[in-house]
Amino acid sequence: MHKIYRPLFWIAYASILLFVLLITVSSRVPSRIFWFAPEFGWILPFALLLAIGGCILLIVRKKYVLLVPYAVLTLVNYSVPKQLIAFHSVQEQTDEESIKILSFNSSFFHSRTDFSKEYEDPRHNMKAVKLLHWLKKQSADIICLQEFYHDEKSALYNSIGKIGREGLYEHSFVTNPRIQNGRLRGMIIFSKFPIVNEGELFLEENRYNGAMYVDVLKGADTLRVVNVHLQSSELYTVRRRQQGMNFFKNIAYKVKQTALKRQEQVEKILDFAQSVPYESVIVGDFNESPYSYLYRILDKEYENAFVNAGKGFGLTYNSNLLWLRIDNQFYSEGLEAIGFRKCKEIDFSDHFPIEGVYKLNPK
Numbered sequence: 001m002h003k004i005y006r007p008l009f010w011i012a013y014a015s016i017l018l019f020v021l022l023i024t025v026s027s028r029v030p031s032r033i034f035w036f037a038p039e040f041g042w043i044l045p046f047a048l049l050l051a052i053g054g055c056i057l058l059i060v061r062k063k064y065v066l067l068v069p070y071a072v073l074t075l076v077n078y079s080v081p082k083q084l085i086a087f088h089s090v091q092e093q094t095d096e097e098s099i100k101i102l103s104f105n106s107s108f109f110h111s112r113t114d115f116s117k118e119y120e121d122p123r124h125n126m127k128a129v130k131l132l133h134w135l136k137k138q139s140a141d142i143i144c145l146q147e148f149y150h151d152e153k154s155a156l157y158n159s160i161g162k163i164g165r166e167g168l169y170e171h172s173f174v175t176n177p178r179i180q181n182g183r184l185r186g187m188i189i190f191s192k193f194p195i196v197n198e199g200e201l202f203l204e205e206n207r208y209n210g211a212m213y214v215d216v217l218k219g220a221d222t223l224r225v226v227n228v229h230l231q232s233s234e235l236y237t238v239r240r241r242q243q244g245m246n247f248f249k250n251i252a253y254k255v256k257q258t259a260l261k262r263q264e265q266v267e268k269i270l271d272f273a274q275s276v277p278y279e280s281v282i283v284g285d286f287n288e289s290p291y292s293y294l295y296r297i298l299d300k301e302y303e304n305a306f307v308n309a310g311k312g313f314g315l316t317y318n319s320n321l322l323w324l325r326i327d328n329q330f331y332s333e334g335l336e337a338i339g340f341r342k343c344k345e346i347d348f349s350d351h352f353p354i355e356g357v358y359k360l361n362p363k
Contacts, residue, residue: 013066016050020073023047027291031259038259041292042324045084048077083290083325086310090341097359098338099218102140103283103329104346104353105229106131108149108185108208111157120156127348132162134346140355142216143169143190146229146285147208150175151183163190172198174212189214189227196222201272202265204231211269211284215276221360226273228284231261262287266294270301279334279360285327285351290314295328302330305356309337316342316352329356336361 024047026040051074058067110127118124135143143163150173151157164171172195175186185207189198193216203210213226238250273280282302288294290304306314306328316327331337339357346353 013054016054017069017073020047020051020054020070024073024076028293028296030293031263035256035259038262038288038292038294039255041289041295044077044289044291045080048074048080051077080291082307083314085313086306086340088309088311088340090311090339099142099223099358099360100140100355101142101144101225101281101283101329101358102138102343102353102355103144103146103227103327104135104343105146105285105327105351106135106148107350108147109157109159110349111149120154122156125156128156131346131349132159135163136165141192142225144225144227144283145188145190146227147185148173148188149183149185150188153182157183160188168192170195172212172214174200174203174210176203176207178207186210187212187227187229189225191216191225193218193223201226201268204261206232206234208232209265211265211272213272215278218360222276222278223360224273224276224278224280226269226280226282226284228265228269228282228286230265230285230287231258232287233258262294266298270298273332274301279332281329281331281335281356281358283329283354283356287326290325290328298328298330302332303335303337305329305331305337305340305358306354309340309356311341314342316354318347318350318352327351327354329354331356331358334361335359 023040023044026034026037027044029037031037051070054070055067055074058070109131111125122129148159149157150159160171160173163169169190169192171188171190173186173188175184177184186203187210189212191214195214196217197215199213201211201213209229209231211226211228213224215222215224233254235251235254238247238254269282273282286295314325315323317324335358337356338359341355343353343355
């Protein structure tokens with residue numbers, strides 16, 4: 001029995017060690033070097049649990065020399081838990097000095113009846129009715145929406161009119177319609193503060209992945225707000241193509257192109273956001289795990305509102321199967337996050353809205 005146990009132990013020891021090492025290294029490697037690295041980032045918490053379990057087992061077995069590589073990998077990944085769960089108390093906006101920013105991937109308000117007779121029927125578009133009603137009631141100073149849908153001629157989908165509330169908010173809208181029918185998709189920022197500058201960083205061909213910005217004036221201070229929706233994988237498009245081995249080749253090609261595109265997008269966003277002398281906030285749907293290389297370079301340059309002011313699990317993708325935190329609010333060091341919450345009441349959309357409260361710290 002001992003002869004069987006010994007090789008099995010070494011196989012298990014080496015396999016788990018190599019697995020955890022691969023995942024750890026992948027989370028720190030740019031997509032240009034290893035394009036599949038971002039996908040490994042999703043399972044880093046699981047790899048950390050394996051490393052911790054290995055440490056406990058080796059301590060119990062008193063195999064202290066073999067413990068060393070497992071202990072090193074556990075320590076290297078010390079930051080994983082704080083990206084998963086936070087323990088701060090939730091604070092609301094309490095004075096005129098604070099700035100409340102809401103970010104939400106609104107999934108085009110689930111407008112699935114564009115060219116049918118049910119288009120204007122609220123009974124067939126209840127998600128849109130609920131989402132727009134909820135957004136209309138929000139008190140945020142700045143609202144950043146990804147996958148935004150607007151139809152000025154529609155009583156139901158006149159989203160800018162409903163959220164803007166007759167001039168309460170200024171807005172900047174980035175769109176690139178393929179058909180001039182008045183039905184627009186894109187990204188938008190609403191602001192109670194005066195918008196003194198605005199523009200588009202990039203908008204991809206699909207018309208919803210992109211980045212835009214506004215510079216707003218709060219008192220004597222200028223704040224740059226960047227609204228982001230990084231490249232979506234769009235794996236659903238592969239289903240329409242040839243099956244067999246070509247199917248898997250197309251999946252791999254799509255994953256590779258998505259990873260490379262996201263790295264290019266993040267580099268553009270960082271260069272732009274840091275090109276001004278005033279403070280900046282980068283919010284939106286990043287489509288990246290908080291353990292990936294791209295998240296790490298953002299986290300190196302900016303603070304994360306959930307990590308510093310959130311409470312509970314920061315999972316922003318509304319799914320029972322996929323526990324993902326892909327929506328974020330990053331902010332520069334001249335700001336302080338004094339509150340952050342996930343708006344769990346919106347449980348009928350693909351994403352949960354997130355809301356951060358900030359104060360400007362005088363230099």
